[in-house]
Each structure stands twice: as structure tokens, then as C-alpha cells.
Amino acid sequence: AQSVAQPEDQVNVAEGNPLTVKCTYSVSGNPYLFWYVQYPNRGLQFLLKYITGDNLVKGSYGFEAEFNKSQTSFHLKKPSALVSDSALYFCAVSPVYHGSGNTGKLIFGQGTTLQVKP
Amino acid sequence: EAGVAQSPRYKIIEKRQSVAFWCNPISGHATLYWYQQILGQGPKLLIQFQNNGVVDDSQLPKDRFSAERLKGVDSTLKIQPAKLEDSAVYLCASSSISGPAANEQFFGPGTRLTVL
Structure with a gap:
């Protein structure tokens, strides 16, 4: 079965320190990979995506993600965390089907709460 | 550019009642998605x-859920009859099928449904 795992329910970091939010997936082929962020009482916001090319993808608000095909991972990173980065982060995968290509369907992980303390 | 609009934002109903949610996607977006997000979980696609x-x-649990997108713009999602386990946030998203933002889904604020 296709799935996305975010092994940490919560990540705590101090402001100014680097942060990593982990994501691994179990989807055959070469899926598209995404990160979304959800602030309280607001919809999910797109952060970044990987389709092909350079394994390090840069996105919004200084976030970046590193794709590792052999480990089927797509970890979210930021060199210096801000208190305002505190939110719920979702990793998502969009399968690419042989013949029909990518339909846009997203399979989400369960989410990781990032808490950045001053 | 206006975002994805959803209404209502909140709804409380008794079990076995019916409820409907409305979504207006971003103008020009051909693809529209409905997701169910149960507390503590990631969103799960219901229909695209x-x-x-x-x-x-x-x-999509077709015995109780239905959705339509008449004229290819607005969409409604209906639950009839509702069960306790349908309590969740229902998210609508839309995306374009071409251009640099293809495959990027833009989400509405969601409708929080509580079934008592």
C-alpha cells in the first residue's frame, strides 16, 4: 500500500538553530514530493515540491528539502528557525502511474508539529 | 488572486442528519479536490x-457521501446521513493542469464538522 511516514509527532528547536522535519514514503516509481504547512484555523499552504532534478529543493520562507531516492526520504530543513515557523507540517506524495502519468492526487503523512522556542 | 473559498466554516449536526459543504476554486483551476482531515491525521482524498x-x-464512502461539480466550477459535498465518525475538517483544494504551478494544490480554510 502507498504510504507516507512522518516519524516524529513533534519537533522542538530553539530559535536560530537549524531544524529538520523527517519524511519517508512507500510509493513505487518516481512520485512527486511536496511539503505543506498548516497554521491554526487556516488552510494548508504549499511550501515546496520535488519533481525531478537537483536533490535539494528550495521553497518558501527559507525552507528547503532534500530528496534521497535510495532512502525514499524527503526531509524538510531550514538553517535558522524562527518562532513564527511554529506550525503543523505535512509531507505529501503524488504517485506517477505508468501510462496515465501524474493525476495530482496527494497522499499525506500524519503531520509533524514544529515548536520553535525563543 | 482570490483563494479557494469554502462555506460554511463550522457546522454542528446530530447524527443521521444531512449536511452540505460548498467550494469555489481559484478561477481557471480545472482540478478540484475534496479531502477529509480527522483530528491528528493528515488529509485523506475523498474525490477529485x-x-x-x-x-x-x-x-469516497458512496453509501453516504456524494459530490458534484456542475459546470466545472463550484462543487458541493454532501453527507446523508451523517455518522459520529464523520466529524472532521473537510478541505477543498484546486490546482491548474499546466504552467509553473501545475500540480500545486491550493487549499481553502476548510469546514469543521461536528456530529453529535
Whole structure:
């Protein structure tokens, strides 16, 4: 079965320190990979995506993600965390089907709460 | 550019009642999605439309849930009758099928449904 795992329910970091939010997936082929962020009482916001090319993808608000095909991972990173980065982060995968290509369907992980303390 | 609009934002109903949610996608977006997000979980796709046709409804509980996208723009999602386990946030998203933002889904604020 296709799935996305975010092994940490919560990540705590101090402001100014680097942060990593982990994501691994179990989807055959070469899926598209995404990160979304959800602030309280607001919809999910797109952060970044990987389709092909350079394994390090840069996105919004200084976030970046590193794709590792052999480990089927797509970890979210930021060199210096801000208190305002505190939110719920979702990793998502969009399968690419042989013949029909990518339909846009997203399979989400369960989410990781990032808490950045001053 | 206006975002994805959803209404109502909150709804409380008794079990076995019916409820409907409305979504207006970003103008020009051909693809529209409905997701169910249960507390503590990631969103789960219920149904995907491209224009007014269904692309994927494999996870839609068709005995009680229905959705339509007449004219390929607005969409409604209906639950009839509701069960306690339907309590969740229902998210609508839309995306374009071409251009630099293709495959990027833009989400509405969601409708929080509580079934008592």
C-alpha cells in the first residue's frame, strides 16, 4: 500500500538553530514530493515540491528539502528557525502511474508539529 | 488572486442528519479536490474532479457521501446521513493542469464538522 511516514509527532528547536522535519514514503516509481504547512484555523499552504532534478529543493520562507531516492526520504530543513515557523507540517506524495502519468492526487503523512522556542 | 473559498466554516449536526459543504476554486483551476482531515491525521482524498468529470472517488464512502461539480466550477459535498465518525475538517483544494504551478494544490480554510 502507498504510504507516507512522518516519524516524529513533534519537533522542538530553539530559535536560530537549524531544524529538520523527517519524511519517508512507500510509493513505487518516481512520485512527486511536496511539503505543506498548516497554521491554526487556516488552510494548508504549499511550501515546496520535488519533481525531478537537483536533490535539494528550495521553497518558501527559507525552507528547503532534500530528496534521497535510495532512502525514499524527503526531509524538510531550514538553517535558522524562527518562532513564527511554529506550525503543523505535512509531507505529501503524488504517485506517477505508468501510462496515465501524474493525476495530482496527494497522499499525506500524519503531520509533524514544529515548536520553535525563543 | 482570490483563494479557494469554502462555506460554511463550522457546522454542528446530530447524527443521521444531512449536511452540505460548498467550494469555489481559484478561477481557471480545472482540478478540484475534496479531502477529509480527522483530528491528528493528515488529509485523506475523498474525490477529485477535472472540470466536471470525476477522476478519482475510490475513497469516497458512496453509501453516504456524494459530490458534484456542475459546470466545472463550484462543487458541493454532501453527507446523508451523517455518522459520529464523520466529524472532521473537510478541505477543498484546486490546482491548474499546466504552467509553473501545475500540480500545486491550493487549499481553502476548510469546514469543521461536528456530529453529535
